[in-house]
Amino acid sequence: MRRSEFLRAVDAEFDGRASSLVNDLVLATLSGRTASQALDDGVPPREIWLALCAAADVPLERRHGAGRLEPRRG
Template structure:
């Protein structure tokens, strides 16, 4: 997962709460940092995404493959 995919996934899943969660919610699974701090520290975006999902009780079926754009059609 790339950083852009992470940010897209957070926006899709959490909508208006996305920025607040990324900047304010401390995630123990990534070193007791916020998602924004973890990104800056070099934690892989996929690890942050999974930690955020676990902390906010996102169902497992919505955790995988999100944030990716649909492939371009030729």
């Protein structure tokens, strides 16, 4: 997952709460950092996405492949 895919996935999943969650929600699984801080620190966007999903109770079926413009080809 690229940074741009991460940002698209967050916008799609959380809509109006996206900015607040990325900038304000402290994630214990990311060493007490926000998603924004973790991105700036070089944490892989996929790891941040999964941590954010877990904290926000996003169902498993909506966590995989999110943010991609086109589905992966088999």
